[in-house]
Amino acid sequence: MLLEMSEILEPITSDPSVRMIVLYRIDGTPILAKIRKRDLTILGILYWLENQIRDALYHIFNKDLDDLSFKFRDVLVKMYPVSRTLVLTLIVDENASLYKLEADVESVCMKIRELI
């Protein structure tokens, strides 16, 4: 299933404005991570995410949020609930075409929902 999920995420991963995609379980465990290219600058963000992810997921699921977004200097962290147990997290450049990216992310989420 992870392999299939990885294939579903592939088109988004190839987007030049997307630096990293992580699929988190509700308990904050990353079950799938795809990185576009080696980039040390996102290590700090990942470290921050590791500490905050449980709280963020708690808010997404308990307040029924459509998505959650944080900005760090030149990158955005966007979180989209896929199901009641999974959250897709994208680390993207701040100048990305978000309105188009969000439409594509929804396509990906729909496909993952079908799979699970």
Next chain:
Amino acid sequence: MRVEVVHTPFTEYGDVVRDLEAKLDLGFEPNFLFVFLTESVWKDHNKIIKFLQRKFPNAKMAGCFVEGYATAECAWMRGLAMILIEAEGVDVFWAKGRNTAETFRRLKEKVGTGWDSIILIFPAFYFQSRFDVLKIGINDRIHYYLKYKRARTLEDKLRVLREYSNMLESRYIYPVNKALRIMANETPIIGMNLMPLEARFGTPVIFANYECIGRGAVAVCFKGKVNTIFHDVLPERGNSFDETVEIMKNYFPNVELVDVVKKGIAIGEINGLRPVEFLESKVRAYKPIEQNEALNRLEKGRLQTVSPYVLAFISRETFGSSILGLLPYPVNFHPSLFDLDIFYDKSLFFGELFKDGIKRFCELFERKKMDSSFDLFIVDHNTIMMFGKRIHKITSFARERCERFLGVFSSYPSAAGIPLNKKSLTEIEPKICFSGTGTSAMIEIRDLI
């Protein structure tokens, strides 16, 4: 007739080819390809078109760039989608000329008669090159605006605007209603008047038979059992200027009646101010873009061409209305994508808002007449900006109503000669519909002969 939709959400050339190779094993030999590319494959689009030519050397082809597409599986704003057809009743023609009249007269001659539906693809605004766009700015400031400022009477001002309008028409803009007026005959026409959401030099790109045609027009013609539908989300028009104004005041928020000095496709003044000044006076956040900034954005493919602040002109011929987005372009005269001569000098200024949101766009599918047809629909690309990921509702509605389909998110489609089911607000000339937002169209194809 056999029709197949193939798409790939990949954007790198190698991935695109690998994905397409796997999907293009069709079991039939298509004689026509209708290709819709998205901005994400911009850097490799020539290689992709060449790949398709190698794959289907004997097939005719038409194509263009769109913002996104919807298939039975899902909607994507990346990669490309195409319709592959094996049938007799489909053909493609294209033409180029020095101006709108010449281009579309030539195309009309080539198309001839006897078709049951036509999709007309042409650039509403063509962003040719850095030099060319720079020339608009220089001409605007040094040549035309100085003359305009010196003009003593309204007639003199209109004469300068006419000159400016002719210049725009000869190099950059095909006014949509004028193009449709020339092409119109008894055949229903859907106009894909292309204007990318974010423009770059050399856009919009249109292909005919695997060649990029530059600033020209392409007609994709269908013959057989087809049905053409045009829809707009706006209320019905009134029977007089005042009635239409009242209808629009009730529909849109904060509508203001303004006086416009206009001629051809050029707007000189709004309430006595230059269009950019007027926009700035109404919306403080809209500072005029500097010319260099505009050129840099065009270089990167990031010059925004849509705006929520609009002028709605009311037609003298039908009392219908067409909407023009106002943007803080670094020019003194605001260009229009449609011929303004048939409109009243008083127009309405407001910020767009559609009642009932995305549901109104789904009404297009309720007008379907054919069962077991293949449907190609075009939805106003402003929906992507207005509704974001909720545009998937359009796709899910299409899935309920259409057996096989491809939807594209492209510029607000226009129409000529398509039967309407209401007194459409966007019918600005008899049987000609256009508005800068809120329109969609569909062609149902059951059989092509």
